[in-house]
Amino acid sequence: MKILIKNGRLIDPKNNIDAMRDVYIAAGKIVAIGAAPAGFTANRTIDASGKIVCPGLVDLSARLREPGFEYIATLESEMDAACAGGVTSLACPPDTDPPLDEPGLVEMLKYRARTLNKARVYPIGALTAGLKGSQLTEMAELRDAGCVAFSHADVPLTDNQVLFYAMQYAATFNIPVWLRPQDASLARNGVAHDGQVATRLGLPSIPVCAETTALATILLLARETGARVHLCRLSSAEAINMVRRARHDGATVTCDVAVHHLHLSEMDIGYFDPHCHLIPPLRSQRDRDALRRGLADHTVDAVCSDHCPVDDDAKQLPFSESEPGATGLELLLPLTLKWAEEDHVTLPTALARITRDAANILGIDAGHLSVGADADLCVFDAERYWKVEPSSLLSQGKNTPYSGLELKGRVTHTLVGGQVAYEAK
Amino acid sequence: MWLNPRNPQLNKNGELHHLLSLEGLPVEILRQILDTANSFVGVTQRDVKKVPLLRGKAVFNIFFEASTRTRTTFEIAAKRLSADVINLAINVSSTSKGESVLDTVANLSAMQADMFIVRHAASGAPHLIAKHVGPDIHVINAGDGRHSHPTQGLLDVFAIRHYKKDFTNLRVAIVGDILHSRVARSQIHALTTLGCPEIRVIGPRTLIPAEIRGLGVHVYHDMREGLKDVDVVSMLRLQNERMKGALLASGQEFYKYYGLNDEKLALAKPDAIVLHPGPMNRGVEIDSSVADGKQSVILPQVSFGIAIRMAVMSIVAGN
Incomplete structure (x- = not known):
């Protein structure tokens, strides 16, 4: 299958290209950019006039709910959602049932994902067996089975000795450890930011110090152990400042934020809207603005969808009893574009945060359109407005705080390995 | 939607439909409740303590959390307004069988309830219920978590x-x-x-x-x-x-x-x-x-509590 994508504005942050270039694809690879290679006859031509052609998006956190929670979402539904959102590579956290703590589970997940022929799935392995926080997993074996990093998802890891050993062990094999900083005891029973909304609504709260004390511990342990640490979904201005200072002092940690936290704050909880019950909690507007600035100045390396499909019954409960999370795969691109437009960030910089930079954190060869690379790419209309309607999302998780919102930027084509994995009707 | 999205306790005419919180209630409505309660203080001190304002209406006290005083004063208030009162202590019945709040409420709605008096341990539960009941049902918050009473x-x-x-x-x-x-x-x-x-x-x-x-x-x-x-x-x-x-x-x-x-x-x-x-x-x-x-x-607070609850119930039922 040979595909020509012509007349599009090609933006490839990694190769520093932002120009009108045609893309030539054959046998799953990009064979030429710009001029046609000798003897190239396309079986299919995609006219990208007025559209942007960019590397397929790389998402650092998407829950697929498999194995174990197929009633909430299946690999099929979520991979369709990924492709509809232009996402061609995604990392999935290990908090499945059972957790991703054995090579067999990881191989099965990789195999299931491969047979669907949609986005590429990069499992994050469990740092401890069963995510129980005591026994280390066979990280090297799991890496060989396909895990790109290890984390504890959102399950508290309360024993710092175990964390210390886990980081040392991972460092032995140069395996990355991904951690979302949150002190479990300071966050105990909390469901919302310890701010004016939780005070008014009487919601049990999670103070910023729950994030920053854990972050301080992780930064010190990272220095001590030499582990490659990536910090997931930071939520507070103070955490961003701490990362900035640590980097200044020579730390090599990376970090990401969830796209929801760029746009929402505690105020959006309104009258107990369970769709704004997220992990970490939505914090103040000041925190939100600091995350936005951090992403622009590259203190924050990447932005992820933090895709969490939740079924309707689990959201139709009082706020504190509702299940946290929001659907995100189909909204990552338009919400990133919205941030860029509002904060005057250039399109190539914005796209870098969801392609090149995310791929660097994952340590995978993706997120660029070099000749010879896998033809994973996304064509989108940056000017097209559309309204978020839960029922029209492909994800089985219809849980979104953005219901009814008009967003700009819609994917028209997604290619994975040179195959059209999604095409807008 | 018959409720005002900016203030889900008010109907589209700005009148009190549910009583969920005192936050955001206009001062006129607060005064209306206090003045109406004042007129009921007289009733509660009469020999015959009943008025027929809620005759034929079914008031369900649904308490997902234990309470004696509040539930009793709501019951007395409803009875003095001539309503039929049904008391349900849900903490010992349905939720222990795994039924969700909204299912419980849907079942009770099907029994032709006119008003729900709700107490729940989670902040915001009455808001959730108010969002899902039919347009003729009124919800009165009898205490939700740390939020409101x-x-x-x-x-x-x-x-x-x-x-x-x-x-x-x-x-x-x-x-x-x-x-x-x-x-x-x-x-x-x-x-x-x-x-x-x-x-x-x-x-x-x-x-x-x-x-x-x-x-x-x-x-x-x-x-x-x-x-x-x-x-x-x-x-x-x-x-x-x-x-x-x-x-x-x-x-x-x-x-x-x-x-x-x-x-x-x-x-x-x-x-x-x-x-x-x-x-x-x-x-x-x-x-x-x-x-x-x-x-x-x-102790006077307790007696006033009955008058206040009579006032709130009669006002929402009249809107």
Whole structure:
């Protein structure tokens, strides 16, 4: 299958290209950019006039709910959602049932994902067996089975000795450890930011110090152990400042934020809207603005969808009893574009945060359109407005705080390995 | 949608449809409730205590959390309005069988309920129920988590108005566990809406929420300083379990620093009144000599509570 994508504005942050270039694809690879290679006859031509052609998006956190929670979402539904959102590579956290703590589970997940022929799935392995926080997993074996990093998802890891050993062990094999900083005891029973909304609504709260004390511990342990640490979904201005200072002092940690936290704050909880019950909690507007600035100045390396499909019954409960999370795969691109437009960030910089930079954190060869690379790419209309309607999302998780919102930027084509994995009707 | 999205307790004409919280209620509605309650105080003191305003209506007391006083006063209020009252203590029936709040409510709606009086341990549960009931059903919050207890807040301001006549020159101190108190939040919203110029909250730092100043109150950690020259002292109940955790050292120490006794009360204005939502912990937050003293209005509060609940039920049923 040979595909020509012509007349599009090609933006490839990694190769520093932002120009009108045609893309030539054959046998799953990009064979030429710009001029046609000798003897190239396309079986299919995609006219990208007025559209942007960019590397397929790389998402650092998407829950697929498999194995174990197929009633909430299946690999099929979520991979369709990924492709509809232009996402061609995604990392999935290990908090499945059972957790991703054995090579067999990881191989099965990789195999299931491969047979669907949609986005590429990069499992994050469990740092401890069963995510129980005591026994280390066979990280090297799991890496060989396909895990790109290890984390504890959102399950508290309360024993710092175990964390210390886990980081040392991972460092032995140069395996990355991904951690979302949150002190479990300071966050105990909390469901919302310890701010004016939780005070008014009487919601049990999670103070910023729950994030920053854990972050301080992780930064010190990272220095001590030499582990490659990536910090997931930071939520507070103070955490961003701490990362900035640590980097200044020579730390090599990376970090990401969830796209929801760029746009929402505690105020959006309104009258107990369970769709704004997220992990970490939505914090103040000041925190939100600091995350936005951090992403622009590259203190924050990447932005992820933090895709969490939740079924309707689990959201139709009082706020504190509702299940946290929001659907995100189909909204990552338009919400990133919205941030860029509002904060005057250039399109190539914005796209870098969801392609090149995310791929660097994952340590995978993706997120660029070099000749010879896998033809994973996304064509989108940056000017097209559309309204978020839960029922029209492909994800089985219809849980979104953005219901009814008009967003700009819609994917028209997604290619994975040179195959059209999604095409807008 | 028949409800106002900006304020889900009001209908599209701006009238009270549900009573979920006192936050954001217009002062006219607060005054309407207080004035209506005033007219019911007479009824409750008559020989024949019933009026026919809710005749033929079915009022369901659905209590997902235990309560004696609030449930009883709602029941009395509904009966005095001639309604049929059905009491359900859900904590011991359906939810233990795994039924969700909304399923319980849907089932009761199918039994032709006209009004739900809801108590729940989770903040916001009455909002959730109000969002899902049919347009002819009214929801009244009888206490949700730490969020709101609007009829308690109303009866407290009713008592204050009864004894002090006017709100615009009052200093009110609310003392104790503000963090977990739906009563404190309701009092603060009612008092600020009615024009009370100075509200103080008094308690140890562990029991004062982070952003309480945003509600327009002054924070004191020294009770003697906080009680100085106040017109009203509202004591809050300290739940027994709070004395065991890490928020407080002991009941004795709490009483020493934040309990109300005659000596501390003497720092308030000589004609200051003392409120307590009950049930009281004598010797923990309040001394018996104050609770039973001449400045205490704790028992009149209970009678006013019936009038307030009659007023709220008759007003929402009429809108």
